[in-house]
Amino acid sequence: MTTAVVPGRRRAPRVTHKRAIAVFVAPFATLFTLFYLVPIGYAVYQSTLVVEREGTFGPPTQVFGGLAQYAQVMQSSAFWDSVLRVLLFGIVQVPVMLGLALLFALLLDSPLVRGRRFFRLAFFVPYAVPGVIAAIMWGFLYSPNLSPFRPVTQSVDLLSADLVLWAIANVVTWVFVGYNMLIIYSSLLAIPAEVYEAARLDGASQVRIAWSIKIPLVMPAIILTAIFSIIGTLQLLAEPQVFRTFSSAVTSTFTPNLLVYSTASVPNVPLAAAFSVVLALATFVLSFTFLKVTQRKAFQ
Amino acid sequence: MTIMVVFTVYFLIPIWWLLVAATKERGDLTTTNALWFSDLNLVENLAATTGYGGGVLPRWLLNSVLYAGGGALLGTLLAGMCGYALAKYRFPGRELVFNVVLGGVLVPATALALPLFLLFSQVNATNTFWSVFLPSIVSPFGVYLTRIFAASAVPEELLEAARLDGSGEVRTFFTVAVRLMFPALVTVFLFQFVAIWNNFFLPLIMLRDERLFPVTLGLYTWNTQVNQVPELRLYVLTGALLSIVPLIVVFLLLQRFWRGGLGTGALK
Numbered sequence: 380m381t382t383a384v385v386p387g388r389r390r391a392p393r394v395t396h397k398r399a400i401a402v403f404v405a406p407f408a409t410l411f412t413l414f415y416l417v418p419i420g421y422a423v424y425q426s427t428l429v430v431e432r433e434g435t436f437g438p439p440t441q442v443f444g445g446l447a448q449y450a451q452v453m454q455s456s457a458f459w460d461s462v463l464r465v466l467l468f469g470i471v472q473v474p475v476m477l478g479l480a481l482l483f484a485l486l487l488d489s490p491l492v493r494g495r496r497f498f499r500l501a502f503f504v505p506y507a508v509p510g511v512i513a514a515i516m517w518g519f520l521y522s523p524n525l526s527p528f529r530p531v532t533q534s535v536d537l538l539s540a541d542l543v544l545w546a547i548a549n550v551v552t553w554v555f556v557g558y559n560m561l562i563i564y565s566s567l568l569a570i571p572a573e574v575y576e577a578a579r580l581d582g583a584s585q586v587r588i589a590w591s592i593k594i595p596l597v598m599p600a601i602i603l604t605a606i607f608s609i610i611g612t613l614q615l616l617a618e619p620q621v622f623r624t625f626s627s628a629v630t631s632t633f634t635p636n637l638l639v640y641s642t643a644s645v646p647n648v649p650l651a652a653a654f655s656v657v658l659a660l661a662t663f664v665l666s667f668t669f670l671k672v673t674q675r676k677a678f679q
Numbered sequence: 680m681t682i683m684v685v686f687t688v689y690f691l692i693p694i695w696w697l698l699v700a701a702t703k704e705r706g707d708l709t710t711t712n713a714l715w716f717s718d719l720n721l722v723e724n725l726a727a728t729t730g731y732g733g734g735v736l737p738r739w740l741l742n743s744v745l746y747a748g749g750g751a752l753l754g755t756l757l758a759g760m761c762g763y764a765l766a767k768y769r770f771p772g773r774e775l776v777f778n779v780v781l782g783g784v785l786v787p788a789t790a791l792a793l794p795l796f797l798l799f800s801q802v803n804a805t806n807t808f809w810s811v812f813l814p815s816i817v818s819p820f821g822v823y824l825t826r827i828f829a830a831s832a833v834p835e836e837l838l839e840a841a842r843l844d845g846s847g848e849v850r851t852f853f854t855v856a857v858r859l860m861f862p863a864l865v866t867v868f869l870f871q872f873v874a875i876w877n878n879f880f881l882p883l884i885m886l887r888d889e890r891l892f893p894v895t896l897g898l899y900t901w902n903t904q905v906n907q908v909p910e911l912r913l914y915v916l917t918g919a920l921l922s923i924v925p926l927i928v929v930f931l932l933l934q935r936f937w938r939g940g941l942g943t944g945a946l947k
Contacts, residue, residue, distance in 0.1 A: 394770045399848030403764035407757040407822065408776065414814040415783050418794035425797060483686070492683055500934075501687045504694060507926035509877040511895040512919045515902050516693050519700075519916070527696055527713035557690065606785075614787045617879040617895075624903050636789050636880065643793055643884070651793055659790035666785050 419659075425652035441649065448653035457632040458654060462661070464544065465634050469612035472548040477604055479552070480559035484597075485589045487560075488567040499564070502557035510554060514621035517550045522625065538626035547618050551611075559604040566600035567593060602673050606666045613662045616640070694923075701725075701917040705910060727910075728917040736918050738890055739897035743876055744925065746812055746893055751871035754816040759864050762825025763856055767833065777826065783819035792880045799885065810885045811893070815875045821867040828863035829856065865933055876926060894922045 394400070429444030452458055483502060486492050505513065519525045521537040537546045570593065578588050594601075616636040622629045631641040635658045643651035696714060702721040703711065711717040729736050765777050795814050799805045833856050841851040857864070882896045889897065898918050905912050 394768075396768055396848050397770075399852075400764050400768050400770055402849055403760040403768075403852070404776065407761035407817070410757065410813070410817045411780065411783065411819070414795065414817050415786065415791065415819070416779075418791045418798055419786070421798055422790075422794035425794070479686075483683070486683060492680060498683050498687065502690050503930070504927065505690055506873070507930055508694070508923050509879075509895045509926075511877075511879050511899050512922055513693075515898065515915060515919055516697055518902075520693060520696065524709050525713065525912075527692075553690065553693070610785065610787055614789045616789055617877075620879075620883075621899060621902065624905070639793060640880075640884070643796075648793075648797065652797075655790050655793050659787060662787050662790070663782075663785050 422652045422655050422659075425649055426656050428649040430647070430649065444649075448649050449657070451650055452653050452657050455654075457638055458635065458657075461632055461635045461638050465612055465615055468544055468548055468615070469609060471545075472551060473605065473608045473612060475548075476552045476556055477559060477601065477608065479556050480604065481563055481594070481597075481601065483556070483560045484563035484567055485593060487564055488593070489585050489589070491585065499561070502560055504557070505554050506558040508554060510550075510617040511621055513550050513554050514547075514618040517546070517553070518622060518625040521546055538622070538628065540628035543622060543626050543628045547615075547622060550618050551615075555608070555611075559608070562604050563597055563600050566597045570596050598673075602670070605673075606669060609666050609669060610662055613658065613665070697916060697920050700913075701920045703913075705913045708913065724913060724917045725921075728914040728921070731911075731914050735889060736894070736897065736914075736921070739892050739894040740921065740925070742808075742891060743893040743895070743922070745808075746815065746878075747872045747875040750812055750815045750875045751868050754818045754871045755821060755864055755868040757816065758818045758821025758867055759825045759857070759860060760852065762822045762827075763829045763833070763852060763860065765822070765826045766829035767835075767838065767856075777822075780819045780822045783817075784823055786819075788874075788878075789880045792884050795881065796884045805885050806887045806891065808891055811878075811882050811891070814881060815871075815878060818867060818871050818874075821871060824867055825860060825863050829860055832859045832863070869929070869933060872929065873926065894918070898922065 426448050427443060427445060428441040429447050430439045431442050432439050483498075487495050487499060492498065508516070518538075520528070521532055523529065523533045523536070526532040536542065574592060574596070575588055578592060583591075614636055615634040619629050619633045619637055620640075623631070623633075630637075632638040635654065639651050639654045639658070642654060645651075692714070699714060699716055700708060701724055702716055702719050703724075704718060704720045707717045707720075761780075765773060791814070795810075796805060799807075799810045804810050837855060837859075838851060841855055842848075846854070876893075877895065878893070879895050879899070882891075882893050883899075886892055886896065889900070892900070898915055901911050901915050901918065905915065
């Protein structure tokens with residue numbers, strides 16, 4: 380990992396270039412504070428409120444309610460169902476997607492494949508399709524009437540309650556494999572050729588080189604893609620929201636973020652804020668734990 | 680090699696299908712081979728799609744270009760300045776700033792959408808261009824990436840030399856450092872552009888006026904009306920094709936940059 384220690388200057392006795400530093404840092408810091416820190420604080424604040432009414436028809440007022448909303452979150456079966464659903468989704472989809480991405484990156488980097496430029500571009504193109512648009516496209520592709528694969532879609536209902544989660548998983552995989560492949564591939568390209576020399580002289584096969592040398596060396600890149608994938612999975616929103624128009628099996632509480640959205644539109648803002656806070660914390664804890672467990676410095 | 684060919688089909692068939700579907704007459708969508716052209720109707724479809732609803736689709740595309748292009752440009756500049764300062768100057772609180780920003784990388788953007796909506800409604804600024812534009816400028820990941828890149832790509836001696844020549848710090852950044860940091864800046868720009876172009880939750884929550892919609896939200900609303908207005912199905916498909924063309928163009932134009940730069944964050 381990088382350290383920003385400036386060579387040749389041991390200890391700066393005082394801060395020089397104060398004005399320049401302010402000019403460089405202040406704009407970002409201001410916006411970051413306004414649109415990251417303040418909203419987080421505000422969400423936490425909102426989540427401590429409860430709505431009270433005078434009588435049945437009185438105007439609603441918001442008063443401090445301590446952790447009342449969090450007690451509700453803990454008891455909300457809709458919330459935990461949605462969390463379990465995205466966890467199940469992630470446990471299957473993330474390894475499949477990253478496995479494919481790694482396989483393609485290794486193949487591109489090996490002498491086995493010709494036409495690298497073409498494949499790299501072909502696999503990356505779906506990343507140019509926004510999640511919403513990809514979901515709309517696949518929604519049509521899954522439909523029994525419009526699909527080019529009608530023999531399949533008419534015999535198996537891909538939009539049924541049993542399968543729709545995996546139908547969505549396919550959309551996400553389709554969009555992101557190429558992107559993750561590129562991240563891993565550019566990290567493979569950065570490995571100097573001499574690293575392989577000894578192995579090649581010893582007569583190691585391509586598979587052996589990939590397994591024992593390449594994969595360990597690109598581990599930081601794989602971990603980085605895994606973290607972004609975990610965050611993305613917990614945040615699933617656009618794809619299932621689109622699929623609601625194709626399949627009645629996708630409810631308004633299908634994923635945690637859909638639940639946040641539907642709760643906020645009730646409107647029950649304090650509860651929606653509490654959902655948001657718990658979800659953000661869970662995401663943070665999960666990706667941070669993952670980072671610690673893998674014990675590599677992909678981030679610093 | 681076989682694997683690569685099979686998956687090329689998997690990745691490209693949906694796009695091929697979309698291209699073919701956008702050239703068809705509405706009746707042919709269900710009756711003809713979905714993977715091959717029937718009578719070419721692309722021009723009529725484009726005209727009908729862009730004209731529907733008083734020509735709202737071109738407006739959505741323009742909005743997306745403004746949100747994503749403007750936001751990514753400004754966001755990259757701000758992130759680049761901040762990352763550069765964190766890499767090249769020593770000042771109290773530097774590590775704190777960096778760690779807070781790094782925490783920001785792990786905060787899911789969608790978790791911010793609801794509180795942002797509440798804050799903007801406090802100042803009566805929801806349902807405005809700025810309510811979507813301003814929050815999307817902030818890129819913690821950009822600061823992380825540019826800091827790492829600047830630390831190794833911008834040599835201290837060069838900055839000292841510029842100082843001796845009497846160049847101010849800010850001018851040195853724009854004339855010397857920006858050039859050296861260019862690969863990282865392009866990467867940040869691309870990430871940011873794609874992230875904003877794909878953004879859905881924030882505009883969904885923030886905007887009511889359909890003239891402010893980005894193209895993703897616009898096509899989503901059309902798609903929800905397909906059952907009531909059957910001709911919209913074809914317009915959604917044609918619109919989807921139109922909406923991915925700009926991104927593919929950006930990718931192709933900046934290809935030589937993202938090819939090298941994309942892994943920068945993971946490499947160091």
